[in-house]
Amino acid sequence: xxxxxxxxxxxxxxxxxxxxxxxxxxxxxxxxxxxxxxxxxxxxxxxxxxxxxxxxxxxxxxxxxxxxxxxxxxxxxxxxxxxxxxxxxxxxxxxxxxxxxxxxxxxxxxxxxxxxxxxxxxxxxxxxxxxxxxxxxxxxxxxxxxxxxxxxxxxxxxxxxxxxxxxxxxxxxxxxxxxxxxxxxxxxxxxxxxxxxxxxxxxxxxxxxxxxxxxxxxxxxxxxxxxxxxxxxxxxxxxxxxxxxxxxxxxxxxxxxxxxxxxxxxxxxxxxxxxxxxxxxxxxxxxxxxxxxxxxxxxxxxxxxxxxxxxxxxxxxxxxxxxxxxxxxxxxxxxxxxxxxxxxxxxxxxxxxxxxxxxxxxxxxxxxxxxxxxxxxxxxxxxxxxxxxxxxxxxxxxxxxxxxxxxxxxxxxxxxxxxxxxxxxxxxxxxxxxxxxxxxxxxxxxxxxxxxxxxxxxxxxxxxxxxxxxxxxxxxxxxxxxxxxxxxx
Amino acid sequence: xxxxxxxxxxxxxxxxxxxxxxxxxxxxxxxxxxxxxxxxxxxxxxxxxxxxxxxxxxxxxxxxxxxxxxxxxxxxxxxxxxxxxxxxxxxxxxxxxxxxxxxxxxxxxxxxxxxxxxxxxxxxxxxxxxxxxxxxxxxxxxxxxxxxxxxxxxxxxxxxxxxxxxxxxxxxxxxxxxxxxxxxxxxxxxxxxxxxxxxxxxxxxxxxxxxxxxxxxxxxxxxxxxxxxxxxxxxxxxxxxxxxxxxxxxxxxxxxxxxxxxxxxxxxxxxxxxxxxxxxxxxxxxxxxxxxxxxxxxxxxxxxxxxxxxxxxxxxxxxxxxxxxxxxxxxxxxxxxxxxxxxxxxxxxxxxxxxxxxxxxxxxxxxxxxxxxxxxxxxxxxxxxxxxxxxxxxxxxxxxxxxxxxxxxxxxxxxxxxxxxxxxxxxxxxxxxxxxxxxxxxxxxxxxxxxxxxxxxxxxxxxxxxxxxxxxxxxxxxxxxxxxxxxxx
Ligand SMILES: [Zn+2]
Ligand SMILES: [Zn+2]
Numbered sequence: 006x007x008x009x010x011x012x013x014x015x016x017x018x019x020x021x022x023x024x025x026x027x028x029x030x031x032x033x034x035x036x037x038x039x040x041x042x043x044x045x046x047x048x049x050x051x052x053x054x055x056x057x058x059x060x061x062x063x064x065x066x067x068x069x070x071x072x073x074x075x076x077x078x079x080x081x082x083x084x085x086x087x088x089x090x091x092x093x094x095x096x097x098x099x100x101x102x103x104x105x106x107x108x109x110x111x112x113x114x115x116x117x118x119x120x121x122x123x124x125x126x127x128x129x130x131x132x133x134x135x136x137x138x139x140x141x142x143x144x145x146x147x148x149x150x151x152x153x154x155x156x157x158x159x160x161x162x163x164x165x166x167x168x169x170x171x172x173x174x175x176x177x178x179x180x181x182x183x184x185x186x187x188x189x190x191x192x193x194x195x196x197x198x199x200x201x202x203x204x205x206x207x208x209x210x211x212x213x214x215x216x217x218x219x220x221x222x223x224x225x226x227x228x229x230x231x232x233x234x235x236x237x238x239x240x241x242x243x244x245x246x247x248x249x250x251x252x253x254x255x256x257x258x259x260x261x262x263x264x265x266x267x268x269x270x271x272x273x274x275x276x277x278x279x280x281x282x283x284x285x286x287x288x289x290x291x292x293x294x295x296x297x298x299x300x301x302x303x304x305x306x307x308x309x310x311x312x313x314x315x316x317x318x319x320x321x322x323x324x325x326x327x328x329x330x331x332x333x334x335x336x337x338x339x340x341x342x343x344x345x346x347x348x349x350x351x352x353x354x355x356x357x358x359x360x361x362x363x364x365x366x367x368x369x370x371x372x373x374x375x376x377x378x379x380x381x382x383x384x385x386x387x388x389x390x391x392x393x394x395x396x397x398x399x400x401x402x403x404x405x406x407x408x409x410x411x412x413x414x415x416x417x418x419x420x421x422x423x424x425x426x427x428x429x430x431x432x433x434x435x436x437x438x439x440x441x442x443x444x445x446x447x448x449x450x451x452x453x454x455x456x457x458x459x460x461x462x463x464x465x466x467x468x469x470x471x472x473x474x475x476x477x478x479x480x481x482x483x484x485x486x487x488x489x490x491x492x493x494x
Numbered sequence: 495x496x497x498x499x500x501x502x503x504x505x506x507x508x509x510x511x512x513x514x515x516x517x518x519x520x521x522x523x524x525x526x527x528x529x530x531x532x533x534x535x536x537x538x539x540x541x542x543x544x545x546x547x548x549x550x551x552x553x554x555x556x557x558x559x560x561x562x563x564x565x566x567x568x569x570x571x572x573x574x575x576x577x578x579x580x581x582x583x584x585x586x587x588x589x590x591x592x593x594x595x596x597x598x599x600x601x602x603x604x605x606x607x608x609x610x611x612x613x614x615x616x617x618x619x620x621x622x623x624x625x626x627x628x629x630x631x632x633x634x635x636x637x638x639x640x641x642x643x644x645x646x647x648x649x650x651x652x653x654x655x656x657x658x659x660x661x662x663x664x665x666x667x668x669x670x671x672x673x674x675x676x677x678x679x680x681x682x683x684x685x686x687x688x689x690x691x692x693x694x695x696x697x698x699x700x701x702x703x704x705x706x707x708x709x710x711x712x713x714x715x716x717x718x719x720x721x722x723x724x725x726x727x728x729x730x731x732x733x734x735x736x737x738x739x740x741x742x743x744x745x746x747x748x749x750x751x752x753x754x755x756x757x758x759x760x761x762x763x764x765x766x767x768x769x770x771x772x773x774x775x776x777x778x779x780x781x782x783x784x785x786x787x788x789x790x791x792x793x794x795x796x797x798x799x800x801x802x803x804x805x806x807x808x809x810x811x812x813x814x815x816x817x818x819x820x821x822x823x824x825x826x827x828x829x830x831x832x833x834x835x836x837x838x839x840x841x842x843x844x845x846x847x848x849x850x851x852x853x854x855x856x857x858x859x860x861x862x863x864x865x866x867x868x869x870x871x872x873x874x875x876x877x878x879x880x881x882x883x884x885x886x887x888x889x890x891x892x893x894x895x896x897x898x899x900x901x902x903x904x905x906x907x908x909x910x911x912x913x914x915x916x917x918x919x920x921x922x923x924x925x926x927x928x929x930x931x932x933x934x935x936x937x938x939x940x941x942x943x944x945x946x947x948x949x950x951x952x953x954x955x956x957x958x959x960x961x962x963x964x965x966x967x968x969x970x971x972x973x974x975x976x977x978x979x980x981x982x983x
Contacts, residue, residue: 009798012839016860046832051793052661057828167656172541304540309498339546339889342931343535350501368894371505397886400828405857442831 022452056439083215086417211428268305294462336365367403511941545928575906700917757794783951825854856892
C-alpha cells in the first residue's frame with residue numbers, strides 16, 4: 006500500500022504551510038504539541054469533542070485543555086477581525102463603567118431598548134427617562150442579581166443556545182442588542198480611553214501583538230453631552246494606541262482602525278461615510294486602514310447596491326491620490342447563488358484587500374481561485390460563525406477546506422466579549438483541533454501567525470518591525486514550552 | 495460591470511450539467527420550474543427556508559410546495575442508495591405485519607431490545623418470552639395508542655429532534671433500533687415477498703424506475719422456524735423483482751442487490767461474507783451487484799482493517815474470473831484526517847465503483863479529484879445526513895460543492911421509511927432548492943437522473959433499455975407539466 010501513503014502524502018503537501026521549514030526548536034515544540042493533540046483527539050474520539058459542541062457547552066473543556074495552554078503561550082501576531090464594541094470582557098465593563106456614579110440608563114419608551122450614557126446629572130438628554138445606574142443597583146437591593154442581569158444583557162450567553170436561538174435572525178437580534186449597550190458607554194471620552202487601553206491589555210494577556218478593529222465611528226461625547234468629531238476620535242485613538250504600544254515595547258506593536266458603515270443604511274449615507282473615510286485616511290494614514298460594511302449580511306443591502314458610491318469614491322480617491330483599501334465582510338451567510346453571497350464576487354471586483362468571514366467562499370470555486378491567486382486573505386472567525394448559527398459542528402467549518410486548499414486565511418475572534426472570552430486562543434484551538442489530525446501541526450499555526458502580520462494593513466516597514474519583535478517572542482515561548490515539557494518527563 | 499457577469503457566468507459554466515443541451519420542451523418546462531423556484535426562494539427568503547430547517551420541521555412545507563409537486567411528477571430514474579429494511583412506509587407495515595395473527599414480539603431480558611417474528615404458535619424459539627401482537631394490542635385496550643407506539647418504535651420521528659438527539663451516537667442508537675424491528679419481520683418469507691413488492695410500488699408511486707438496495711442477508715425463515723440459505727434468498731428476490739417489473743413494463747425497469755457486511759464485525763466474518771458474495775455473484779450475476787460495509791462509520795472498523803480480507807478475495811475473484819464491484823459507504827463522518835475519513839482513500843484504492851454518502855469528500859481535495867477523474871459517483875443522501883446529524887442547515891451540505899465542481903453524484907434517500915417518507919422527491923427537493931439559485935435548474939435535475947442510470951450497476955444493455963424506457967416517461971411528464979401550467983394561465 007505504498008500508493009496509499011503517496012495519496013495521503015500528496016494531499017498533505019497541498020495544505021497550507023506544508024512546506025514551511027521548521028527549526029530544531031520548532032520541531033521539538035511540535036513533538037510536544039502533537040503529543041498533546043493526539044492525546045486530546047483520543048480522549049474525545051467518542052464523545053464531547055469540543056469543536057463538535059456548541060462553544061457555550063465546550064468552552065470549559067477547552068479552558069482545561071493542555072493544547073489550549075500551549076496555544077495561549079504562543080505569540081499569535083495580529084487580531085485582524087475585531088469590532089470596537091466587543092473587545093473587552095463584560096465583567097470588567099460591569100466593574101468599571103456600571104459602578105461609575107456618572108453612568109445612567111434608560112429604556113426607550115417605544116422599542117423598550119436599553120441604553121447607557123455617562124453624563125453630569127443636569128445634562129441628561131430629556132428624550133428619555135434616565136436613571137442613575139449606581140442608585141438603581143442600590144434600590145434593587147441585590148447587587149449580585151443586578152450585575153448578573155447586566156452581564157446577561159451585554160452577552161449572548163445562555164444555558165441552552167439551541168433552544169434560546171432557534172434561528173439566525175433571533176441570535177442576531179440578541180447579539181446586536183448586546184453590542185448597542187456597550188456602544189453607548191464606550192463613546193464617552195474617558196471611558197473610550199480606558200476601554201481601548203483595556204482591549205489592548207486583554208490581547209497582550211493572550212499573547213496577541215497587534216490589532217485591527219472595525220469602528221462605526223459612534224460620535225464621542227463628554228460629561229456635559231458635547232459631541233466630538235470623527236477626526237478628534239481618530240486623533241485620540243492614535244494617541245491611546247501609541248501610549249499603550251510605548252508602554253509595551255516588547256509585547257505589542259500597535260493597532261489600526263477600519264471605518265465601517267452599516268449595510269442596512271441607505272446608499273447616500275454610505276457615500277457620505279466614504280467621503281469622510283477618505284479625509285480621515287489622508288489625515289491619519291498610519292491609523293485608518295480602510296473601509297468595510299458591517300452588521301447582519303442576509304437582510305442588509307448587497308454590496309452592488311452601493312456600486313455608485315464606490316465608483317464615486319474611486320474618482321475622489323484618484324483625485325486625492327489616496328486609496329481606501331477595503332476589508333469587506335462578505336459571504337457571512339448560508340445562502341447560495343443569492344444576492345447576499347454574490348457579495349463575494351463584488352468584494353473581489355472592488356479589489357478588496359481581505360474578506361471578513363468569507364464563510365461562503367467554499368461554495369464558490371471561482372472566488373476560491375481568485376482569493377488564492379490574488380492572495381486576498383479570508384478572516385476566519387470560527388466561534389463567531391458557530392454562535393451566530395452559520396454552522397454547528399466546527400469540523401464542518403469551511404476553514405478546514407481553506408487550509409487544505411492553501412487558501413490564505415487568518416484566524417480572528419470577531420466579537421469575543423459577547424461570548425465572554427478575549428484574545429485569539431479559543432479560536433485557534435477550534436481551528437487547530439477541528440480542522441485536521443496529524444497533518445495540521447505547528448507549521449500551520451506558525452503560518453497562520455505569519456499571515457496575521459503579512460496580510461495586515463501594516464506598511465512594509467511596520468511589518469518588518471513586527472516580525473523583528475514577534476520572532477524573539479516566538480523563540481522564547483517555544484523554549485519555555487519545551488523546557489517545561491522536559492521538566493515534566 | 496461586464497466583468498461581474500463574466501465571473502458569475504464562468505462559475506456557472508463549471509457546474510454539473512452546465513452544458514447539457516435542452517430540447518424546446520425541456521426549456522418550456524424549465525421556465526415553469528424556475529418560476530416556481532424563484533417564488534419559493536422569495537417566500538422563504540427571511541424565514542423557514544425548508545433546506546435550512548430540520549426535515550421533521552420543514553417536511554410539511556415541502557409537502558405543500560409547488561416545486562415538490564413538479565419534482566414528484568418527474569421520472570427520477572434509479573434510487574441507488576437504499577437499505578432493504580427501510581424502504582417501506584411504517585404505516586403500511588403496521589397495517590399488514592402487525593395485524594397478522596402469526597406475528598409475535600418479545601423483549602430481550604438482558605438488553606430490553608424488542609424483536610418481532612412471524613411463527614406458528616408451537617414453533618416459537620424458547621429463548622424469549624413471545625407474545626402474540628394481535629392479542630397484545632387487544633389486551634392493551636387502545637389500538638390507536640398501541641399502533642402509535644409501534645410507529646414511534648420503528649421510526650426516529652420526534653417533535654423536537656435537537657432535544658431528543660443531542661449527539662450522533664444517540665440518534666444512531668435509536669435509528670438502528672428502529673431498523674432492527676423491521677428486520678425481524680422482513681425475513682419471514684411471505685412478508686419478504688409482500689414487503690419487497692411494496693417497496694418497488696412506493697418507488698413507482700414516486701416515479702422512480704429502478705432500485706439498488708443494500709442487504710445484510712438476514713436469513714429468511716418460514717412459519718415453522720426453518721431457515722433458508724442466502725442463495726434461496728437471492729433466487730426469491732430475483733423472482734420478486736422480475737414479477738414486479740413484468741407487471742410494470744412501462745414504469746419500472748428492475749432492481750439489484752448489494753451484499754453488505756457490518757463494519758463493526760471482526761475481519762474474519764467479513765472475509766467469510768466476501769466468499770459468500772463471490773458465490774452469489776457467480777450464481778446471480780444480474781442481481782448481485784457487489785459488496786459494501788454498513789452501519790455507523792465512526793465507531794466501526796476502518797476499511798484498512800479488512801485489507802487482508804479484500805486482498806484474499808481479490809485472489810479468489812481472479813481465480814474465479816469474477817469481479818465483485820464495491821459500493822463502499824465512506825466518509826459518512828464529520829471527522830477530518832482520522833482513521834474514519836481515511837476510508838475514502840481506501841475505498842478509492844480498492845477501486846470502489848461508487849461511494850455511499852461521501853460527506854467528507856469535500857474535505858479532501860485529492861479524493862475530490864480522484865472521484866472526478868475516475869468518475870466514481872457519490873451517492874448523496876441529504877435528508878439522511880441531516881437526520882443522522884452530520885449537518886444541520888442543508889445549504890451547507892457538501893452536495894452543493896459537488897454540483898459546483900462537477901463531481902459526479904446521484905441523489906438517494908438511504909432509509910426513507912425511518913423518517914416516514916418514500917421515494918426520492920424529498921431529497922431532490924432539498925438538493926434543488928438548497929444547493930443553488932438560478933444556476934441550478936432543470937439541466938442539473940436531468941443530469942442527476944441520467945447519472946442514476948449511468949452510474950448504476952446495470953450492464954450497458956440494461957442501461958440502454960433503461961434510457962429507452964425512461965425517455966418517453968420524461969417527455970410525457972414534461973408535456974403534462976407544461977400543459978397544466980398553460981391551462982392555469
Ligand atoms: Zn465581524
Ligand atoms: Zn446507507
